[in-house]
Amino acid sequence: MSEPVSTDVEMQESKGDEIQAEIKKDVELIHVEEIREHARQIEKSIQAKEPRFLHRVLRSLPTTRKILTNNILKRIIHGFYTHSVKDRDFLLSYLEQVPGDDLVQQRMRSIKSSTSPLLPEVDVYFHLLLLLRLLDTGKNKEAADLSDALMQKVISQNRRSLDTLAARCYFYYQRSFELIGQMDKVRSFLLTRLRTSTLRNDFDGQATLTNCLLRNYLHYNLYDQADKLASKAAFPESANNNEWSRYLYYIGRVKAIQLQYSQAYKNLQQAIQKAPQSTALGFKQIVQKMIIVVELLMGKIPERSVFRQKNMRRSLAPYFQLTQGITKFVSF
Incomplete structure (x- = not known):
């Protein structure tokens, strides 16, 4: 009597697995379509000479980074690199090959023929996505190798439309080598x-x-x-707030080592003011720690409210104890 029940459970589990697989495929197709749209926006930016479309794609890069998987990247590479088997195989060599991968090798560039090469900006963008995937999965050596190849692509093109995208590539190029020391x-x-x-x-x-x-x-x-x-x-005045924040933090560190505490304090305060309000918590914690140390070296006692900030309490706890110790010593 128990056999039919066991069979029913197995069938339900099998059906559940199939449903999950179908849902996964659908989600992947949605994400592939999103990246395909990014490629269209980049092409539109170049053809219309409107940088704002490219900037929109780059602003969404943190979100795009979270959805990248091996399957999605394989679909993108197979769909876009129809003009060069060499380029396609080079990029695929950095992805894990899993037997039974469901690759939809469809033509995704309906505007161009299969032999038409990608725009350099689109090509660099896809290389950057693959580089981010390698960094996120801990394949730092492979990321360093790919970033080398990416830099060769960037410097081989003398196109001003590539400058903004190349700037992102420079950052991750150094980051990949930083992770391997x-x-x-x-x-x-x-x-x-x-x-x-x-x-x-x-x-x-x-x-x-x-x-x-x-x-x-x-x-x-x-x-x-x-x-x-x-x-x-000279640091460009037109740089965005994120780059300014990093620059001011680095300069603040240099000035602190050179014992120019007043200038260091000013730079660090400006760095934390220009930092993003709702994100970059780790960066703001590091800057705030540096500000406290510089204040103490200047003979000042940081305000108690600094240590009571919601997202700073735990990370600043040792610095609060240090401040208390110095306060007691001075009063003694």
């Missing part, structure tokens, strides 16, 4: 690109590369080189 290897390349960006009035690239180099120098405690870079390379 080889940041020093990219320094000369970044310096070369900074000179090129400055000559071309590429303000996005100039801001990103300046911050990358400052981070590089500070990582190796090369404070004199960081100070020289900051004094000789």
Whole structure:
């Protein structure tokens, strides 16, 4: 009597697995269509000479990064790289090959023929998505290799429409080498690109590369080189708040090491003011810790309200104890 019940349970489980698989396929297709739309927006930006479409795609990059999976990237690569088997196989070599992958090898670029090459901006964008996937899955060595190839693509194109996208690539290029402990290897390349960006009035690239180099120098405690870079390379006024916030934080650290506490305090305060209000919590915690240390070195006692901030209490607890200890010592 128990056999039919067991069979029914197995059938229900099998049907449930099939439903889940179908839902997964549908979700993947939705995400693939989103990335396909991003490619259209990039093409539209280049053809209409309207950077705002490209900027819209880049602003959504953090959200796009969260939906990337092996299957989605394989669908994108098979669908877009119909013009070059070499490029397609190169990108696929960085993705995990799972037997039975459901790849929909459909033509996704209905506007172009299968032999028509991608726009350089679209090509770089897809390379960047794959690079982000490798970083998020901990494949740092593969990410460094791919970022090298990506940089070769970027420098081989003399297109101003690529500048904003290239700036993002510079950041993740250094990040991939930072994760494998080889940041020093990219320094000369970044310096070369900074000179090129400055000559071309590429303000996005100039801001990103300046911050990358400052981070590089500070990582190796090369404070004199960081100070020289900051004094000789003017930071573009048109840089966005995120880049300004990073720059002011790095300069604040340099000034603190040079015992210029007043200037360091000013820079760090500006850095936390320009930081995003609802995100970048980790960054704001680091800056706030630095501000407290600088204040104490200046002989000032930080306001108690600083330690009571909702998202700062736990991370600032040791600094609160330090402040209490110094207060007791001074009063004694």
